[in-house]
Amino acid sequence: MTLLSALARRAEIPVFAVIGTRGLGLAESLRRRPGLRLVDSPRHARVLLVAGAVDGAQKQALERLHAQLPAPRGTVWWQAEPLFARGEVVTGDDPMPAIRAAASADDPDQRPDVPPHPWQGIGPHGHGGRGMMGGNPYGRPMAMTADDIRDGLALDAYSARFGPFLPMLPPGLALDLTLQGDVIVSADVASAPFEQGPQGDAPDLCAARMLRLMGIGPIAARARGALLALPQGSGMRRRLAAWLRGEQVSETPDPLPAALPGLEWAEAVLWLASFPPSRLRAACMERHAA
Amino acid sequence: MIVATLALLLALPPLIWAAAMFDRIGTGRGAIVMGPIRNGAALMLRPNTETEAPDRLNRLLAPGWYLALALVGLSVVPLAPGIVATDLSTGLVLWGACEALTVVVVFLHGWSPNAPLPLIGAYRYVAIGLPAMLLSMFVLIGAALPAESLSVVEVVEAQRGLWNVVRQPLGLPLFMALGLAITLRGPFDYADGAELAGGTSAEESGPALALWQFARASMLVAFSAMAAAAFLGGHLGPVLPGPVWLLLKTLAVMAATVAAGRFFARMPPARMLTFLWVVLLPLSFVSLALVGVEVLE
Amino acid sequence: MTDALFLALSALAIWSGWRVFRVDSMVRASFQLMVSFIAVGLIAVLLAAPYIGIATIFMMAVEMMVMALFMVMFMMNPAGLNPMVMVHQHRFSVAAGSLAFAGLSAAVLLSDLPVRPVPEGAEVVRDLGHELLGPSMLIFETAGVTLLATMIGAVVLSAHSGRYGASDAGSRPPGLTPGGAPAGRKPEGGGGHHHHHHGGH
């Protein structure tokens, strides 16, 4: 045990970054910092880093995320107003000392374990669905047969909210999706991406985000083979090529509820990442206003 | 047999360490030698997480099965003439069974936590993993043809004159596609990719995650040793003793696999599926047909 | 040693075979079946059939994986959160199963089975190869062609475009005379979105 702890003391701190308003550049600057490692899932993290202010409307989502980090966990608010009284606040440019401190902190639960949703008790088997499917046992929506948009094989669709802090989606974007397998059948924007400012549209930053989803680094992308991996006809190749050349992209996406259905999860995620954050936000806000 | 088993068990941890080091080179994170050990130790001290209504047994066992399959697959590789842990007349078939079961284990790993992102990762992986496995079987049959045997020992012996990598130039690159698939890396990482926030291991933490990563690295070692035996002449080589040659070749294949995983971008799954069935599988048929023609002559 | 292994593997094969119809999730069921197949494959290896045994494991791992995938496709209830009771004519089935077991066992116990074990040192895999591509080539190739036909048939059957139009629209063959009434039986009325999974009867 002592050997393990001695080794563990000098390990990289796994950090899950929640990106708030103007936090994209901040989080990206940490990616190559020695001593910490940005992880994709809150389950892998020791420290929750909130980079940039998070809208008060997302307080509950953030609390749930906090609860997903395995205990003991620590929280750091970096250039962000704390939404709940846990962890430390950093206003300067270097969150490293605070992150190190948080790595030995032990936040109490922000959302203490309440009993799960009650058993719904409807239907022949008491799970609330029809027959043996669907329903909402223990508050978890179950899949239910629904029409298919691709080849007419109407299988079970799964509806859930994805976001607003999922690392593969633009920060702040929350989508209500219905999935059949990994094909999106319907999509609705629950909340628009956060404002990222002009530095959020920087070509290298946007390209790095997109390349990360494709599993390669910017050096491998220079060989241009990466562009061939993208599907044709959706403009993704064109936009990534422009970013790799160091040019700004100023295309605005179609409204998401119209554009996303029919795409597979991986395509949809790449498609969303292929637009500059400001344009994506504009497209989502327009719809909210209308 | 016992000697070979002991030698393998002794050689595996350093090789896994080497695999983890290869993964860190070029990421600009420093601490290439000690980093993996420290991070692993830190992970061991974190708690496992609970999910709602999981399949507890399979969730617990999946990383262990993955490791066990790597060990069984590795055991058919001969270390030196006459020294092999599992001397089976159908070693290549056993390796194929390990490949097939790896797909099953990765599926179980994604299915058992009962959460959407791991489940999506799991069945996407199955769709890609099965054709990749099919491909590797054709390539391995090509390696077995000149030896006229399914035993890995015979396959190595048959390369005394000429290595299979020269005789069947398509074989090793195609086999590496399988290597990327069963070690969940780079262009074939449909199970644990970044666009699913860790995919099948998104809900794991602590020792379970550490064991999964350990098993993934040992599968890389097993695959590399197998590729070295089937295509690079295994323990054959001048001057140096056999096991050293095997070690060097294994390390070379490991490095090449890691590099290929970094270089090639991951396509969306539907595109990759088309690519596998329309380009790579026919290529493996061509490779097999060429080997057949060559053997007949 | 071999006997103990055989007993353990047989117990595993039968137990997991039984569990197939007793677990509450179809994915679990298909993997139980896979375990049963793996046990049988290992018994075959014990019985000096290394190729057949390991090939069984190999094939069944793939087949059961596909089966499990179909489970998730048709019934996305992977963890068995919802109950699963889907049996009919239960007593009759139990009786039929027991009867089959009893009858077969009686036949095995009462008949005089010939004893001619595999000779020591026989190259069974090599013999099999020579048999497959020698005297039994026709049988082997027929199996291959059958599999090819199956593949084509399966794709045609399951594709969206049926033989006479989109399959979910209920394809009907054209009339025997131009403009005549469709040949063959009228598709079942309703064509239904009446829902499946009725629960236990």
Added chain:
Amino acid sequence: MTLVSVLIVAAALIGIGLYGALSQQSFVMLMMGLELMLNGAILAVIGFWAFSLGGAPEGQLLAIIVMAVMAVEMAVGFALVVAVYRKRQADMTESLKTMRH
């Protein structure tokens, strides 16, 4: 390990498989029953081959044919399930009426 013991295990597998094939309502579970019966058949074939065929390779050939039958059964079975499901949204045996009469 004798031929009798192997055959009794095979008989047990066939019995369980028959029970499953007759009792399950879902097509997919029904197919599992059939597979389990074929599993028993493979075991019986291999048992006979090992104990009373004197190592003649035809016994192994028969096992390979059984495996091919299994693959065919699976593929055609699933294709039919998909075809029926497309048309009738049915994956239970009771929901099919036309083939009864």
